Amino acid sequence: MGEKVTFAVAAIGALGFGAGVVFFKDAFRAAVSLIGALLAVALLFIALLAPFAAAVQVIVYAGAIVVMFLFVIAYLGERGEITSFDRLDRWQVVGWLGVLGLGGLGAVAVLASDFGPDSPAPATTGVGSPQAIGEAMLANHIVALQAIAVIMLIATVGAVILAKSAVQGEGGR
Amino acid sequence: MNVPIEAYLMLSLGLLVLGLIGVMRRRNPLMLLLSVELMLNAGNVSLIGFSRLWDDPSGQVFALVVMVVAAAEVVIGLGLVVAIFRSRSNLDVDELSSMKG
Known part of the structure; x- marks a missing residue:
């Protein structure tokens, strides 16, 4: 039950803020929206029992990378986007078809795959702990x-x- | 695992397609980089989902590697954006054709 609620909140947050990143005109708003999407993804990592990855996600992505984006956006200031002509003109249709095709291919691949029995993972064995990750990183x-x-x-x-x-x-x- | 792995994978796919739409729509290189970050995050969701599915930390190691690569990519990308666009008035990747053969 708890995982379902967490997943629902994180999924809505990730897709909503992700749409904000893609559709906001203002660069600053898009960057702040990216913070929301990254935090929602961190929540997903916690739901997947990966607390270390969630912490790194918040520190490295939301902490460092987005701050760099905000610095550069503030430094370059407001620049107009000139859309007088489009070099891709005729090829744009092909590009959008590629986007649609990739999305459809991914959906088919996920839905057609068999991931084994319904609840494969047992109660966690601490696979997301810093110790397990460190051992895997240094050993393998x-x-x-x-x-x-x-x-x-x-x-x-x-x-x-x-x-x-x-x-x-x-x-x- | 109450929520099936398919749900996580579909969410990952949704984020990836959102990022692709962003790459298609945007002309501003900063926004392109933001969309690419979104796509890298979609990949991380898949990797950590599989790590949970098979109870193996390798997926999480891979996700951490992806985060480092994303950080390096942003450093170089933003350095290029600043170097190129401090002297130009508009941010538009279609205007950059000086390396065209």
Whole structure:
């Protein structure tokens, strides 16, 4: 019962705020709407007995990533969207057909799949605890751990280089 | 598991399609990045749902990797947006054709 209520609230929140991200004209409102969607997804993670992932979701996504978005939106200020012409003109129909096709394909794939017996997961075995995740990461997925370390390093260096060239473009050092 | 895994997967699919619609509709690169974040989150919902279904932490490790990749992608994406658009007056990805062959 509790899981159903949590799922219903989180599902409505995620889809509602997600629609806000897609349909708000104002960039600031879309970014704030993204916070709502991310928090709803964190609630879903809690319903799926993954508290550590939910905490990371709130800290990394809602805490760090969206704040970066808000900084950049505030920094660049209000810019008009000029929609005088569209390069995609004729191909836009193909794109929308692709969106519809992918959605339909996903729905068919989910509905046609057999996920085994009705309630496969037993009462939790603590699979979402930080300890279990840490053990899995260090014992079985050490390459993934090192790969994300390298990705973080590359992103940091890239951000510094991009910011440096942007400052030089304005005459700074 | 009271709520069937199909419900989580359908919700994940709905979020993914919302993100796709956003990528199709938006011309502003900032909004494109926001929509991509939504799609990455849809993927995470699926991964953690499967982790719960099979009682295996690997899915959650994968979801954490996706979060790190999303953070790195946003850092580089926003750096590019700032570098390109501080000198331009309008934000429109269709205007950027200087690398066209």
